[in-house]
Amino acid sequence: MHTLTAKSTDSNGVVATSAIVNITVPIPPTIALSTLSNYFIVPAGIDLIAETSAAAGATIAKVEFFSGATLVGTVMTPPYTFRLANTAAGSYSFTAKVTDSQGAFVTSNAVAATVSSGVTLSFAAGLNNATVSDDNISVTGSVQAPPNSGLLINGQLALIGANGTFSANAIPLLAASNTITATLTAQDGETATQTITVNRATVPVTNELVAPGFRVSLDQDEGIIIPGETFAVEVNKENLPGLPVNIVTLSCAAPTAPAGATSFGKSTCTYNTPGTYKVEVIVKDTMDVVIYSKAHIVSVRNAALHIATVRAVQLDLVDRLKAADSTRALNLFFGHARENYADTFTKLGAELATFAAQLGSIGTVNAFSDGAEVILVRGAAGATTFFTVYLMRGEDGIWRIDTM
Secondary structure, three states: OEEEOOEEEOOOOOEEEOOOEEEOOOOOOEEEEEOOOOEEEOOEEEEEEEEEEOOOOOOEEEEEEEEOOEEEEEEOOOOOEEEEEEEOOEEEEEEEEEEEOOOOEEEOOOEEEEEEOOOEEEEOOOOOOEEEOOOEEEEEEEEEOOOOOEEEEOOEEOEEOOOOEEEEEEEEOOOEEEEEEEEEEOOOOOEEEEEEEEEEOOOOOOOOOOOEOEEEEEOOOEEEEOOOOOEEEEEEEEEOOOOOOOEEEEEOOOOOOOOOOOOOEEEEEEEOOOEEEEEEEEEEOOOOOEEEEEEEEEEEEEHHHHHHHHHHHHHHHHHHHHOOOHHHHHOOEOHHHHHHHHHHHHHHHHHHHHHHHHOOEEEEEEEOOOEEEEEEEEEEOOEEEEEEEEEEEOOOOOEEEEEO
């Protein structure tokens, strides 16, 4: 609140002060817009996800979603998400505007998205034909893939960020030449594969430039947090042969330096905001020469986006059934469930859209690392019933429906 007065002075020096006028300037709400990916496969279901907050004494009245300058949807109650179903190929720019109960409003950041066909992947520059001395390697790169895609590196599940970057920690290496194969799979079966070669050097322990026997491991490299909580990663730094060293340095890229960061043993890196972080250990010998370094990538996911990923599978199912596309609808089920529902969808025939409409609206979503349940709410004849859809994340990293 601002208090205003005016003071006037005449030619005789007489001063008069006005009455007080109080003016309140409302504090605008905040909004951040995101999507689950910056790339989608046509016909695409694009979920626009707005995270909002209102100032003290105000509430969120509505969130409007825009594609370019065109209003595409308005949501009055949380969660403030909007889906663009069956989106055609092209390039898009999305924004959202939040308005609170006091009439204050603000427009979000712009989010770009591309809708096309197929998936692609590439390793980071410098990895192919690289030579390392360790018995494992962490690899990174980028993908062009829709949400709910999975990437395996030599059979190990990689982490894929919403911005299309990927990482996989501690891929085992044998002596001499190693083939590293990445296989990317989207939820409808589109695939891409790339192979590189990494060489592991075999050198004696006495070689001062390379000191085998050091090891850095994480107890976990992927986590989910909600505002106000933290995600902790235990880092174990080992000097297996007990070589004489001068200094050990652990960098977490975290807000607070961990205890034990300059010694071997276990330390804890703690994160309080979503993001991708590099955990790096550097070892120097008694001549202050770097003899070992290792970096691992830690991915901390926003809980709201994690829930949105699971929620999107159910929304995809409804969109596809409404379009009478039973083939693509069945892609969203695990094998055993796919067989059961293939028969059901065939029998429904022209009634698929009606069946989709009767599934109910999404109520609560409970999502964990590899399992989730979506509670559907149905209202009919004045009664409300609840129906649970169970999903799991497969070994390929893709979320699918297990039972419903």
